[in-house]
Amino acid sequence: MDNQQLAQVEALCETLYTGAPSTGENGETITRNEAQSRLLSLQSSADYIPQCQYILDQSQSQYARLVASNSLTQLITTHWNNFTVPQRIDIRNYVLAYLANQGPSLQEFVTVSLVRLVCRITKLGWFDDKTHRELADDVTKFLQATVDHCILGLKILNQLVDELNIPTTGRTLTQHRKTSVSFRDVCLFKVFQLGLTTLKQLQTRAIGEYIGHCVYSTYTNNALFCVSLVVWDFPESHVPVTALISFPLLSFQINSGG
Amino acid sequence: MADKRQETILGEQALALTVRCLNFDFIGTNPDESTEDVGTIQAPTSWRSVLQDSSTIELLFEFYKNTEPPRSNKAMEAIILLCSVRRSLFPTDKDRGAFLGRVMTGIRSLLSNQTGFAHQDNYHQFCRLLGRLKANYQLSELVKADGYLEWLELASSFTVQSIRNWQYCTNSIHYLLALWGRLVAAVPYVRPDTGVQGHAEALEKQVLTVVEAYIESMLGSVEMVVNSDGGLDDPLEDDGSLKEQLDRLPNICRFKYGDVAQLILNKFDPLLNQYRQALGHIGSSSTESAPADVSRQIRIIEGQLTWLTYIIGSIVGGHSWSSAHLGDGDETIDASLSRRALQLAQCVDYRLTQSNGVGRADCKLEESLLFYFQNFRRVYMFMWDQVSYLSMLNVMHHICVTHFILY
Numbered sequence: 022m023d024n025q026q027l028a029q030v031e032a033l034c035e036t037l038y039t040g041a042p043s044t045g046e047n048g049e050t051i052t053r054n055e056a057q058s059r060l061l062s063l064q065s066s067a068d069y070i071p072q073c074q075y076i077l078d079q080s081q082s083q084y085a086r087l088v089a090s091n092s093l094t095q096l097i098t099t100h101w102n103n104f105t106v107p108q109r110i111d112i113r114n115y116v117l118a119y120l121a122n123q124g125p126s127l128q129e130f131v132t133v134s135l136v137r138l139v140c141r142i143t144k145l146g147w148f149d150d151k152t153h154r155e156l157a158d159d160v161t162k163f164l165q166a167t168v169d170h171c172i173l174g175l176k177i178l179n180q181l182v183d184e185l186n187i188p189t190t191g192r193t194l195t196q197h198r199k200t201s202v203s204f205r206d207v208c209l210f211k212v213f214q215l216g217l218t219t220l221k222q223l224q225t226r227a228i229g230e231y232i233g234h235c236v237y238s239t240y241t242n243n244a245l246f247c248v249s250l251v252v253w254d255f256p257e258s259h260v261p262v263t264a265l266i267s268f269p270l271l272s273f274q275i276n277s278g279g
Numbered sequence: 280m281a282d283k284r285q286e287t288i289l290g291e292q293a294l295a296l297t298v299r300c301l302n303f304d305f306i307g308t309n310p311d312e313s314t315e316d317v318g319t320i321q322a323p324t325s326w327r328s329v330l331q332d333s334s335t336i337e338l339l340f341e342f343y344k345n346t347e348p349p350r351s352n353k354a355m356e357a358i359i360l361l362c363s364v365r366r367s368l369f370p371t372d373k374d375r376g377a378f379l380g381r382v383m384t385g386i387r388s389l390l391s392n393q394t395g396f397a398h399q400d401n402y403h404q405f406c407r408l409l410g411r412l413k414a415n416y417q418l419s420e421l422v423k424a425d426g427y428l429e430w431l432e433l434a435s436s437f438t439v440q441s442i443r444n445w446q447y448c449t450n451s452i453h454y455l456l457a458l459w460g461r462l463v464a465a466v467p468y469v470r471p472d473t474g475v476q477g478h479a480e481a482l483e484k485q486v487l488t489v490v491e492a493y494i495e496s497m498l499g500s501v502e503m504v505v506n507s508d509g510g511l512d513d514p515l516e517d518d519g520s521l522k523e524q525l526d527r528l529p530n531i532c533r534f535k536y537g538d539v540a541q542l543i544l545n546k547f548d549p550l551l552n553q554y555r556q557a558l559g560h561i562g563s564s565s566t567e568s569a570p571a572d573v574s575r576q577i578r579i580i581e582g583q584l585t586w587l588t589y590i591i592g593s594i595v596g597g598h599s600w601s602s603a604h605l606g607d608g609d610e611t612i613d614a615s616l617s618r619r620a621l622q623l624a625q626c627v628d629y630r631l632t633q634s635n636g637v638g639r640a641d642c643k644l645e646e647s648l649l650f651y652f653q654n655f656r657r658v659y660m661f662m663w664d665q666v667s668y669l670s671m672l673n674v675m676h677h678i679c680v681t682h683f684i685l686y
Contacts (some may be wrong), residue, residue, distance in 0.1 A: 027364055168281040168289070182299040198307050209300060210326055216296035217329065223290055226281075250675035 022075045027085075030076060032085035033060050063092040067100040070112070077119060083128040090134040094141055098189065104148045113142045113152070117159060120177075125169035136177050140184035147200045154203075156181060157211045162217065175219065178212050185209075290346060294353040297339075301360035320364045320414065330364055331374060333381055340385045348400040355404035358385070362408065363415050379416055383424045390433035403451050406441070409434060410454035411460075418465035421476025428481055434458065435485035439492040445500055449514050453523035460490055460527045463534040469585060483535055490532060490539050494590065498546065501582030505575060515585060515643050525589055529597020532590075533609065539594075540612045546617045547587050554580045555626060563634035566641070571642070581641045584623060588647035591616045596654025613659075620651045 022030075031076070032043040036056040043051050051059075063069045069092065076089035097104070097112065104112075116139050124132060146153040156177075161172030185204040188197040281289060305321040322330060329335055339361065342354040362382055369375035386408070388394070395401040413421070421427055438455045440517050463486055471479060497514070504513045515521060532539045557577050561569040566577050595613050627648070630638040 030373075168285045172285065172288050172292060175289065175296055179292060179296050179299055182303060187302050201304070201307070205305060205323065206301065209303060210323070210329075213297065213300035213326070214329065216300060217291050217335065217338065219289060219293035220297065220342060223286060223293065223339060224338060226286075268647070 022072050024079075027076065027079055030060070030088075031080055031082040031085045034045055034082060034088050037088070038084045058093075063088065064095045064099075067096055067103050070096060072113065074235060083131055086127070086131045087134055090131060094134070094138045097138070098191070100101055101145050106146075106210055109142060109146045110150060110152050113139060113146070116142070120173060121163065121166075122172070124173045125167070132173065132176065133180075136173075136180045137184070139177060140180045141189075143181065144184050144189070144200060144204075147203060157208050157215070161215065164219065171219070175216075178215060181211060184207070187250070287350070290342070290350045291353065294342065294350055294357060297357045298353055298360065303356060317499075318363070320360055322364055322368060324368060327368055327370075330361065330368060331378060332647070336361055336378075336381055336385065340389075343389075343401070344394050348398045351395050351398065352400040352404045355401060355408060358382075359404065359408045359411050362411055366415075372420075376420060379420060380424050382412070382419075383426060383430050387426055387430050387433055390430075390437055391412065399447065399470060402448060406448070406451040406454040409437075410457045413458050413465075415423045416668055417431075417468075418462060419473050421462075422469060422478045427475050427478060431478075431481055431485055435488055438489050442489070442492045442496045445514060446495055446503070446511055449512075449517055449520045453520065453527060456489075456493075456524055456527035456531060459486055460530040462486075464530050466534070486531060486534055487538055490535075491542055493587075494542055494546065497590075498583045501586065502579050503576050505582065513582075515582065515589075521589070525593040526562040528590060528593045532594045532596060533606075534608045536606060536609055536612050540616060543587060543616065544619070547584075547591075550580055550584055550587070551619065551623060551626065558626070558630055558638070563638065565634075565637045578641065581644045585641070585647045587643045588620055588623060588644070588651050592647065592651030592654045595651070596658055598658045600658075617651075617655060620643050620648065620655075624648050624652075 029046065033051065033056040035041065036043045036051055036053055037060060040053050042053075043056070045051050063073065073093045073096070076085050080086060080089070089228045093112070093116075097109075116135055120132070120135055120139070124135075127135070143153045158234040160174045160177050160181075163170045163177070165171075185201050188194065291303045301320055301322070305323065308318070308321070336358065339358050343351045343358065346354065348659055366375065369378065389405065396405065417526065421430075424430070438459070441455055442452060462482060466479065466482065471477075504511045554577075557573060557580060560573055561577070566574050566581075568574075569577065594616060598609070598613055627640045627644065630640070
């Protein structure tokens with residue numbers, strides 16, 4: 022695929038999602054239906070995977086990214102057995118890295134589609150390799166980065182639980198239960214705890230602001246120096262959970278000090 | 280630092296994740312996603328420390344209190360799921376009791392402060408929580424919890440208040456009725472000396488209050504609907520909710536059957552008299568062609584009689600032949616209620632034949648009469664098909680009831 026082809030794909034995507042007709046390479050007018058059937062050919066063979074990746078990497082059009090991501094999900098689900106185990110991991114790592122690098126700047130619908138793709142690969146490849154079973158650990162890194170990454174990480178976890186809980190068409194119920202039970206035993210509790218930890222952090226931070234206010238007045242009145250308390254910008258400063266849990270202790274010190 | 284908007288999204292996502300994890304199909308028993316009613320949560324034993332930890336449920340209650348929908352109702356959903364965790368997860372009854380105590384404290388505090396009930400989503404989830412509590416815990420456990428009596432009274436006034444504001448919560452009332460139905464159904468299995476003193480009497484009192492409020496409000500709803508000229512949805516036309524409510528009534532009403540029947544009769548007899556008088560005024564003309572105020576009056580009376588007939592039908596249909604639940608004299612009461620339904624049917628029928636089919640009652644009233652007959656037949660006339668299987672005793676019952684109805 023080259024730049025010219027990419028521009029064509031982008032034009033088709035624009036037509037598909039906005040309905041505005043575009044012009045083909047021979048000057049013909051392309052309607053929405055025509056655009057849709059041309060774009061669907063991206064899902065026809067596993068050979069198009071590099072094209073999809075190219076679109077994701079090169080295109081600035083959110084619609085083109087969406088089409089590429091949806092096509093990848095479709096290709097991987099239907100042609101799963103055509104991929105080697107390392108290839109599957111490669112695609113998974115590629116999408117995850119893409120989300121980490123571009124995630125916060127993507128439109129919601131592109132994010133949703135890419136998140137679904139990662140989770141689909143994770144489910145289908147669950148027994149292939151332990152990399153797939155470590156998704157929750159990888160996502161933990163998202164949770165410790167910026168606030169936008171943290172939101173993205175939670176979206177991935179939400180989708181992961183749904184994906185592993187709901188059967189995919191084309192797979193037997195036995196396959197589904199086998200994966201789902203393994204996920205339950207290996208991963209689900211961790212995911213549940215990540216959810217609760219985030220809630221605790223949100224709650225503690227609210228309390229933190231209140232304490233911060235008190236500290237500030239103590240500081241101005243009594244000239245006490247409480248520099249270590251500046252932790253409530255946790256997402257950007259990569260503050261680990263333990264720092265937040267230490268709040269009650271701090272508030273105790275402040276109270277007894279005041 | 281997260282700004283307000285980000286904080287809101289983080290909260291939504293984290294709460295959604297919590298609910299999703301608890302809702303996970305742990306043992307492959309509910310592949311069907313559509314059911315709304317929560318079953319028992321079959322969480323693995325390794326989750327025990329977190330599920331049982333008081334800070335977990337307190338965290339969710341805090342989120343419910345301090346946020347707005349959709350976060351607050353998600354938090355409530357998580358609380359409902361947490362309350363539905365399987366019994367065997369708790370190492371001892373004492374641990375389970377302690378957990379229940381925390382839940383009931385949380386509920387009491389929400390009830391006394393009416394926290395968040397102004398939001399319909401919160402309100403609906405809270406009704407579900409009340410309904411779920413008894414489903415997963417036994418009455419014998421509830422009566423032992425701290426502050427049970429206070430909880431009972433708060434739950435009762437919450438129910439009464441909800442029923443009085445039926446137009447805002449038709450879909451939630453049956454959850455509340457379910458709670459009371461489950462509470463009274465469990466009474467025979469609780470030893471009187473268990474738990475706090477006087478709990479049985481307190482329950483009797485609160486149940487009567489709830490039933491009275493229900494009858495009053497549903498009768499009152501008719502006039503409001505007629506006056507609103509189409510502005511309010513008629514709860515009698517909401518088949519789904521109506522059926523859910525009628526399903527819950529027999530249990531609740533038969534608990535203090537004598538008192539409840541008296542409530543119904545006190546409403547029914549004057550209404551039937553008024554109905555006869557009003558019909559006398561319009562003779563053989565149809566309701567629509569009567570003067571506006573008479574026609575309006577007839578519509579209101581018919582609507583109220585429709586409610587009472589549905590209520591009677593469902594209660595009579597809840598008669599049980601197994602001796603465990605059959606109180607002395609219950610059949611006499613069935614008979615006196617049935618007598619009213621039959622009188623009403625007779626009155627409707629008489630008007631219809633006298634007016635050559637012009638003076639028709641509202642079809643909802645006719646439907647309610649059919650509902651009554653179906654129930655009566657199911658309970659009292661099934662022996663006509665299978666007389667040979669019946670003991671002499673049951674035939675005697677049947678004869679007695681017929682006797683009471685006729686005389």
